[in-house]
Amino acid sequence: xxxxxxxxxxxxxxxxPTRLRIVDCDVHPSLHSFDDLNEFLPKRWQQHLREYGSHxxxxxxxxxxxxxxxxxxxxxxxxxxxxxxxxxxxxFMQKQHLDPLDVEFGILQVLDLFIFSQQNLxxxxxxxxxxxxxxxxxxxxxxxxxxxxxxVGQDGTDxxxxxxxxxxxxxxxxxxxxxxxxxxxxxxxxxxxIYERAQELDLPLGIHVGxxxxxxxxxxxxxxxYVEEHQSNAxxxxxxxxxxxxxxxxxxxxxxxxxxxxxxxxxxxxxxWRMDQHFERFRSEVPHLKRKPSEYVREHFWFTTQPIDxxxxxxxxxxxxxxVGIDRLLFSSDYPHWDFDDPRFAFKTPLTEVERKKIxxxxxxxxxxx
Amino acid sequence: xxxxxxxxxxxxxxxxxxxxxxxxxxIVVFHVNxxxxxxxxxxxxxxxxxEKAACVARLTSPEPGIYERSRVGEMLRCPWHGWEFDMRNGxxxxxxxxxxxxxxxxxxxxxxxxxxxxxxxxxxxxxxxxSYVIVEV
Ligand code: FES
Numbered sequence: 380x381x382x383x384x385x386x387x388x389x390x391x392x393x394x395x396p397t398r399l400r401i402v403d404c405d406v407h408p409s410l411h412s413f414d415d416l417n418e419f420l421p422k423r424w425q426q427h428l429r430e431y432g433s434h435x436x437x438x439x440x441x442x443x444x445x446x447x448x449x450x451x452x453x454x455x456x457x458x459x460x461x462x463x464x465x466x467x468x469x470x471f472m473q474k475q476h477l478d479p480l481d482v483e484f485g486i487l488q489v490l491d492l493f494i495f496s497q498q499n500l501x502x503x504x505x506x507x508x509x510x511x512x513x514x515x516x517x518x519x520x521x522x523x524x525x526x527x528x529x530x531v532g533q534d535g536t537d538x539x540x541x542x543x544x545x546x547x548x549x550x551x552x553x554x555x556x557x558x559x560x561x562x563x564x565x566x567x568x569x570x571x572x573i574y575e576r577a578q579e580l581d582l583p584l585g586i587h588v589g590x591x592x593x594x595x596x597x598x599x600x601x602x603x604x605y606v607e608e609h610q611s612n613a614x615x616x617x618x619x620x621x622x623x624x625x626x627x628x629x630x631x632x633x634x635x636x637x638x639x640x641x642x643x644x645x646x647x648x649x650x651x652w653r654m655d656q657h658f659e660r661f662r663s664e665v666p667h668l669k670r671k672p673s674e675y676v677r678e679h680f681w682f683t684t685q686p687i688d689x690x691x692x693x694x695x696x697x698x699x700x701x702x703v704g705i706d707r708l709l710f711s712s713d714y715p716h717w718d719f720d721d722p723r724f725a726f727k728t729p730l731t732e733v734e735r736k737k738i739x740x741x742x743x744x745x746x747x748x749x
Numbered sequence: 750x751x752x753x754x755x756x757x758x759x760x761x762x763x764x765x766x767x768x769x770x771x772x773x774x775x776i777v778v779f780h781v782n783x784x785x786x787x788x789x790x791x792x793x794x795x796x797x798x799x800e801k802a803a804c805v806a807r808l809t810s811p812e813p814g815i816y817e818r819s820r821v822g823e824m825l826r827c828p829w830h831g832w833e834f835d836m837r838n839g840x841x842x843x844x845x846x847x848x849x850x851x852x853x854x855x856x857x858x859x860x861x862x863x864x865x866x867x868x869x870x871x872x873x874x875x876x877x878x879x880s881y882v883i884v885e886v
Contacts, residue, residue: 448831455828456801719829724795 405711419509436593457715495558500535560592566626616642645688683711
């Protein structure tokens with residue numbers, strides 16, 4: 380549990396360039412308005428966006444995510460003074476987040492327009508393409524700290540591959556993002572062409588939790604409460620980890636890297652122990668796996684830290700970090716969302732200088748090759 | 750403990766707040782239902798600025814399906830992760846023994862009374878006909 384902080388920050392607690400220098404693997408930029416996309420979206424799809432908007436797999440109108448306890452799921456202090464939604468104003472993001480927290484690199488994760496869940500695959504592809512261009516024009520080119528991802532929806536695999544090719548030619552994107560809630564579990568063969576291309580291009584696959592698929596977010600169906608649903612991020616991502624490993628994706632693509640974003644990491648030890656245990660018992664069902672699931676996890680998967688778990692006793696967090704592996708963890712803040720983690724205070728357990736450096740910087744730099 | 754005049758009462762509207770720097774401390778003064786409360790402007794969880802917190806009611810439920818609101822405006826909900834604190838003493842609602850915001854005594858005094866004392870206004874001269882919020886740090 381946190382200690383009472385009833386004093387102002389001492390100077391040595393304040394972020395200084397030599398002290399922090401972090402890589403933040405989850406920063407959310409937002410569209411100021413749909414018009415931001417006009418220059419990247421063909422007239423035909425602009426009209427579609429106006430007249431039909433999103434067609435999602437959620438069953439009911441207005442069951443989409445916002446607001447979930449906090450308008451636009453944002454920190455209350457993150458609304459730019461110039462208007463527009465949180466995350467839409469670069470100058471404010473610099474002033475509130477990038478500069479004071481000494482962010483050396485921030486990886487952009489766009490959630491606008493339910494980008495992965497569009498049922499009209501061609502509309503979805505047009506939006507993804509526009510957002511990919513917009514990330515460069517509005518963000519990376521205006522602040523080189525901010526790194527863009529290639530967003531593609533994996534259910535239109537051919538469209539996704541075309542977009543990956545296009546962006547790879549531009550050469551400025553640092554990962555490929557796919558949906559955590561596609562039509563089928565992520566390990567399924569239909570998605571392998573994307574994995575194959577990612578491996579050839581040596582780009583990690585980023586999987587940011589959340590979003591709305593056609594399936595209930597829990598194995599038990601649709602939750603009643605937001606607080607209940609928020610738990611389900613961890614279930615969903617655990618199921619996807621199992622699918623990728625057990626379907627043999629890392630075996631088939633031995634150089635492929637996956638980064639699970641915003642799923643936290645408290646659930647990992649038991650998920651991996653159980654996979655290993657079952658593997659021993661059922662290996663004849665999955666003879667394509669040459670090694671224990673945990674070995675694939677240790678080599679192919681990385682996990683961002685937010686939302687960080689806060690056990691009552693600090694040593695339990697410490698044990699978790701060790702079980703998951705200092706080398707597997709990448710710091711992320713989730714700015715500007717309500718469950719933002721402040722890099723100075725989120726880890727309520729001591730870390731050595733070397734460990735800090737790994738989690739806050741060098742692990743991410745190695746995965747993304749900055 | 751020194752007393753610091755931090756605002757005219759009229760300066761902080763009901764439901765509003767004012768941030769003041771007292772001896773290097775970032776303190777936020779809230780006005781709730783005619784009362785004033787002063788707290789350190791920093792959430793004990795991860796340090797969020799409490800000036801952006803929501804002033805909310807206490808919402809309780811004796812059983813599923815029945816909801817009761819009380820102490821409207823007196824609970825502070827952190828702008829980040831939404832931890833709730835009692836404005837009166839800074840105690841957290843979920844773990845009052847271990848987590849609290851530092852709070853400071855507040856008084857409201859009339860200017861003509863103030864002028865008799867040894868205190869000096871920090872940011873503006875005291876006009877005797879107004880009332881002032883005084884925080885003790
Ligand atoms: S910083 Fe206030 S609840 Fe987390």
